[in-house]
Amino acid sequence: MDRSILPPAPHLRTWKGKFIRVNTFYSAAGISTSMFCDTPAGRIVMEAGDGCSRDIIELARHLPEESARSMNGIREHAEDILGIVISHPHYDHYSGLLNLLSFLHLVGRRGNVRILYPEGSTPVEDLVEHFKSTLWERCPFEIELKGMKGEEELDLGGPVLRTFPVTHRNSRPGAVGGPVPAMAYSISFNGERIAYSGDTCPSPELAGFFRDADLGIVEATYDRTPRGHEKVHMDIASSLEAASLAKKYWLTHFTSASYKALLSRRDLADGVIPPVPRAERP
Numbered sequence: 518m519d520r521s522i523l524p525p526a527p528h529l530r531t532w533k534g535k536f537i538r539v540n541t542f543y544s545a546a547g548i549s550t551s552m553f554c555d556t557p558a559g560r561i562v563m564e565a566g567d568g569c570s571r572d573i574i575e576l577a578r579h580l581p582e583e584s585a586r587s588m589n590g591i592r593e594h595a596e597d598i599l600g601i602v603i604s605h606p607h608y609d610h611y612s613g614l615l616n617l618l619s620f621l622h623l624v625g626r627r628g629n630v631r632i633l634y635p636e637g638s639t640p641v642e643d644l645v646e647h648f649k650s651t652l653w654e655r656c657p658f659e660i661e662l663k664g665m666k667g668e669e670e671l672d673l674g675g676p677v678l679r680t681f682p683v684t685h686r687n688s689r690p691g692a693v694g695g696p697v698p699a700m701a702y703s704i705s706f707n708g709e710r711i712a713y714s715g716d717t718c719p720s721p722e723l724a725g726f727f728r729d730a731d732l733g734i735v736e737a738t739y740d741r742t743p744r745g746h747e748k749v750h751m752d753i754a755s756s757l758e759a760a761s762l763a764k765k766y767w768l769t770h771f772t773s774a775s776y777k778a779l780l781s782r783r784d785l786a787d788g789v790i791p792p793v794p795r796a797e798r799p
């Protein structure tokens with residue numbers, strides 16, 4: 518890992534379409550990713566990385582509506598969550614789920630909580646089991662688990678979720694393991710569409726998935742793909758190739774090395790990557 522720069526600091530990034538608004542504070546490979554997709558019908562939590570409950574509070578602090586800046590506002594938003602969608606069972610994408618379910622319990626959520634993930638994501642199901650077995654008091658909401666298989670379409674009560682299977686393998690520095698159940702997904706509302714890669718290796722099929730999306734959110738883990746890691750993650754070149762087919766795009770899931778390489782580019786529009794905090798600027 519290149520230690521000459523840290524991964525991006527938490528920073529509120531917002532994309533606002535006609536109907537959909539997406540906010541995120543943080544996305545770094547091997548640490549955490551979570552994003553919040555708000556539609557007039559309600560909110561979808563995109564990935565439940567570590568800190569996602571904290572980010573819900575922080576988002577309430579930043580939302581312009583006065584009511585959101587209180588615990589009452591957060592309670593209302595907790596009831597608004599239409600689903601939690603997890604792209605694959607790697608800890609940096611789901612480890613905040615235990616905390617999020619406990620937080621929803623704490624703030625008095627009553628409506629069922631729907632969790633969607635690629636079929637075969639047993640670590641996600643195990644974590645939900647752990648939540649159920651350790652909760653000190655009966656939980657006021659039911660949890661609906663939905664394993665998605667292949668290309669599926671599901672109405673989440675207004676927004677429509679579409680899944681798109683992708684290839685993503687386990688890895689650690691210098692070693693690559695077996696495949697993980699993984700999906701890209703899009704969320705549409707009233708003809709507006711945001712498309713998110715999850716973690717994926719490059720694939721020509723991603724072009725059709727990102728083309729003409731109103732917002733494309735694409736992982737950019739590697740500056741250059743390490744030898745043998747071709748089936749693990751995107752590198753900057755493949756990431757930009759897919760992302761630039763969308764009308765607007767964000768890159769996410771940075772490492773120190775990919776973030777540093779992206780910072781040196783002059784051809785990226787504002788907001789494509791998070792800024793370096795003033796104190797850290799070289």
Ligand SMILES: [Zn+2]
Binds near residue numbers: 605607
């Ligand atoms: Zn992963």
